[in-house]
Every structure is written in C-alpha cells, then in structure tokens.
Amino acid sequence: xxxxxxxxxxxxxxxxxxxxxxxxxxxxxxxxxxxxxxxxxxxxxxxxxxxxxxxxxxxxxxxxxxxxxxxxxxxxxxxxxxxxxxxxxxxxxxxxxxxxxxxxxxxxxxxxxxxxxxxxxxxxxxxxxxxxxxxxxxxxxxxxxxxxxxxxxxxxxxxxxxxxxxxxxxxxxxxxxxxxxxxxxxxxxxxxxxxxxxxxxxxxxxxxxxxxxxxxxxxxxxxxxxxxxxxxxxxxxxxxxxxxxxxxxxxxxxxxxxxxxxxxxxxxxxxxxxxxxxxxxxxxxxxxxxxxxxxxxxxxxxxxxxxxxx
Numbered sequence: 001x002x003x004x005x006x007x008x009x010x011x012x013x014x015x016x017x018x019x020x021x022x023x024x025x026x027x028x029x030x031x032x033x034x035x036x037x038x039x040x041x042x043x044x045x046x047x048x049x050x051x052x053x054x055x056x057x058x059x060x061x062x063x064x065x066x067x068x069x070x071x072x073x074x075x076x077x078x079x080x081x082x083x084x085x086x087x088x089x090x091x092x093x094x095x096x097x098x099x100x101x102x103x104x105x106x107x108x109x110x111x112x113x114x115x116x117x118x119x120x121x122x123x124x125x126x127x128x129x130x131x132x133x134x135x136x137x138x139x140x141x142x143x144x145x146x147x148x149x150x151x152x153x154x155x156x157x158x159x160x161x162x163x164x165x166x167x168x169x170x171x172x173x174x175x176x177x178x179x180x181x182x183x184x185x186x187x188x189x190x191x192x193x194x195x196x197x198x199x200x201x202x203x204x205x206x207x208x209x210x211x212x213x214x215x216x217x218x219x220x221x222x223x224x225x226x227x228x229x230x231x232x233x234x235x236x237x238x239x240x241x242x243x244x245x246x247x248x249x250x251x252x253x254x255x256x257x258x259x260x261x262x263x264x265x266x267x268x269x270x271x272x273x274x275x276x277x278x279x280x281x282x283x284x285x286x287x288x289x290x291x292x293x294x295x296x297x298x299x300x301x302x303x304x305x306x307x308x309x310x
Contacts (some may be wrong), residue, residue, distance in 0.1 A: 023049075023089050023134030025251045026078045035236055040064040041074040045086065050094035057083045077237075103201065126267050132251030133268040137275070145246045146205075146279030148228040149174070152202040155181040158190050158215045158224065159206035166232075166269040167206050173277045177284060178291035190218035197227040204230040208250065208265035210238020219243045232272050234265055248272050 027046040030117065031039055045052045052060055060083075061068045075086040109121050149155055155174060159167035167183040174181040184190035199205055203222030209213045210233040223229045223243040231244035241247050252266035255270050281288045 012278040038074045053090035103218040111205045145165045153200045155202045163206040170273045177288035187214035194218040194221035199226040201227040206232045210232040210235030210240040
C-alpha cells in the first residue's frame with residue numbers, strides 16, 4: 001500500500017538541513033540505531049547517491065524492498081524534512097564524488113597487515129572520523145554549550161572507560177583557564193556530586209553509545225536539580241538525550257576486530273572537547289589568557305633540564 005505521508009520541501013541553504021557532506025556521516029552515526037528496513041534505505045543512499053538521486057520515493061522503496069513510509073521516515077531521521085530534500089543532497093553528494101572530493105572508504109585492518117599499512121589505514125580512518133564529526137556538529141548547539149560552560153559556577157563531567165579519559169582531558173583544560181571543573185568516573189561519586197548542582201552549574205556526560213547507565217544516572221540527577229546538561233554522544237537518539245538540554249553529536253569510524261568502538265569514538269570526542277574548550281577560552285579571554293600564562297609559568301621549570309638555583 002502506498003504511503004500518503006506528506007512531504008515538505010526545504011532549500012538546502014536552510015541551516016536546519018544537513019549539508020550533503022554530512023549525509024554519509026549521518027548514515028554511519030545513526031545506522032546502528034535504525035530498524036533493519038531503514039538501514040537498507042540508508043545504506044542504499046550512502047552507497048549509490050547518484051543512482052538513488054534519480055529515483056522517486058516509490059522507486060527507492062522498491063529498490064530497497066521497503067515502503068514509501070520507510071523511505072520518508074529514514075529521510076527525516078537523517079535530518080531532511082522529506083525525501084525531495086534528501087534527493088537534492090544525494091545529487092550534490094554525487095557531484096562531489098564525481099569531482100573527486102568524496103572521501104574514500106578504507107579497508108579494515110587485517111591481523112597480518114604490515115605496520116606501514118596499519119599507519120596509513122588508521123590515519124585515513126581518523127581523518128574521516130574527524131571530518132564526519134565536524135560535518136555533523138550543530139554550531140548552534142556548540143555555541144549554546146560554550147555559553148553555558150563559560151558562565152558556570154561549576155562543571156561536572158561524567159564518563160567511564162575510554163570516555164573518562166576524554167572527560168579528564170576536558171577538565172584539565174578548563175582548570176588551566178581558571179574554571180572549576182571535576183571529572184567523575186565512579187558512578188556513586190558522580191551521583192552524590194550531581195545532587196549538589198543547581199541552575200548555575202553545568203553537567204556534561206560523554207558516552208558514545210548513549211546507553212551507559214553509569215553516565216546517564218548522574219546526568220539525570222543533574223537535570224532534575226536544574227543544572228544545564230550537555231551530552232557528547234554518537235547516538236543523539238539514545239537514552240542520554242532525554243536528560244540533555246544540549247546534544248553534541250560525534251561520529252565514529254567503522255568498528256573492526258582490531259579497532260573497537262572505544263578507539264574510534266575517542267577521536268571524535270576529543271575534537272568536540274577541543275571545540276568546546278576553544279570556544280570557552282575565546283568567550284572568557286580576559287581571564288583565560290592570564291590563567292594560561294600563570295599555569296605555563298608555574299610548570300616551566302619542570303620542562304627545563306637545567307638545575308634550578310636557590
């Protein structure tokens with residue numbers, strides 16, 4: 001049965017519509033959370049943008065063995081108001097590929113790859129991961145997060161495993177510019193600290209899956225206490241988003257046996273953290289610059305091999 005879902009049309013110049021370069025990134029990021037039928041549509045448009053751009057909604061539904069309703073829902077999940085908007089993005093992406101500007105997809109690292117190939121493959125995967133994350137980030141959300149962190153009385157950051165390493169990286173940067181920030185890996189400590197937060201505080205959670213209970217729980221408590229809550233996640237439709245005022249979306253390279261999610265997600269998370277930090281440093285420059293200078297001066301002698309004389 002044909003779907004009667006109404007489509008709207010929005011020019012690709014509208015800032016709410018993802019740029020063509022962000023389409024492949026969106027598919028990689030959101031694909032695992034889609035239904036199998038939606039995955040077939042997403043994989044088809046990412047794998048053959050030129051061919052799919054020439055198809056009507058009915059034609060793409062037939063090609064993927066799905067329904068028109070599934071095609072429209074997939075378009076909307078990818079950030080386009082309707083299938084016509086997605087077709088425009090596909091046509092633009094196909095033109096980029098024809099001009100040689102589209103990124104190549106690298107092969108997985110094999111157990112018998114020479115180290116030279118490992119270096120080349122990792123470098124290309126990480127470049128792609130960074131490009132996808134940059135393409136998928138919403139500048140408005142980043143700007144709002146920067147404003148909240150810059151004005152916060154206190155910033156609590158939650159993350160476990162590899163995400164905690166990123167949390168610590170952000171906290172040490174914020175401390176260097178004079179802000180009060182704490183990274184919490186222990187879930188009990190995170191929750192007991194979240195209880196103390198108020199409307200002038202910020203709680204930031206880092207979880208690639210968007211489903212990490214030890215990170216979701218303290219963010220929920222902070223949300224309920226009235227703090228501004230921010231999530232850095234590869235799954236903007238995950239449970240973590242329910243308790244986040246702002247969501248900063250990361251991308252990830254394809255997982256493989258020798259490249260687990262913790263490795264690929266860390267790269268994109270660090271990019272988001274760096275964007276957040278630079279934005280805060282810019283906004284608080286008058287106080288941040290002297291604080292950075294003071295920290296450099298305080299540590300300078302530890303980087304100087306010459307003995308100090310008293």
